Amino acid sequence: MTNKRGQGSALHWKPNLRKNIAIADLITLILTLVLILSLRFPETWRGELTNYEIRNIVLALLVLVSWFFFLWFNGSRDTNILGFGADEYKKLTNATLFSFTFVAFVSYIFKLEISRLFVLSVFPFGLLALFIVRRILRKRLLRARNQGRYLSRVLLLH
Numbered sequence: 001m002t003n004k005r006g007q008g009s010a011l012h013w014k015p016n017l018r019k020n021i022a023i024a025d026l027i028t029l030i031l032t033l034v035l036i037l038s039l040r041f042p043e044t045w046r047g048e049l050t051n052y053e054i055r056n057i058v059l060a061l062l063v064l065v066s067w068f069f070f071l072w073f074n075g076s077r078d079t080n081i082l083g084f085g086a087d088e089y090k091k092l093t094n095a096t097l098f099s100f101t102f103v104a105f106v107s108y109i110f111k112l113e114i115s116r117l118f119v120l121s122v123f124p125f126g127l128l129a130l131f132i133v134r135r136i137l138r139k140r141l142l143r144a145r146n147q148g149r150y151l152s153r154v155l156l157l158h
Contacts, residue, residue, distance in 0.1 A: 059112075070098040076095055
């Protein structure tokens, strides 16, 4: 990619942008889950793990994997919607609801005893964290576009 305004191929920057957003999503979800686990189950990080604590960690991993999958599956990292708040937030919200539904379905089918408070606190808090991170990324994207980066050439016919 060159420094000249308006130059650079979308073939180069789109995959990198999607990868960076995926990394930001993953870090956000991990931090959210660790925070909620620490607040809800502080004994998880002390000494030997009991079966109860192992179940909570497995539940957190299930939430992480399903949420990250549904963020991808729902197209929340589509470069055509990045930087446009309503569509992007709608995709984040839908992915969160899909993940919540999936976790509830799995826990019902396998009769898992899970902490409802954990599940009911991790999804709203995580969604808020994703909104904040995406807002920060959107501001950085718009700043970069104003500097001539992350642009695509188009031919407009009238």
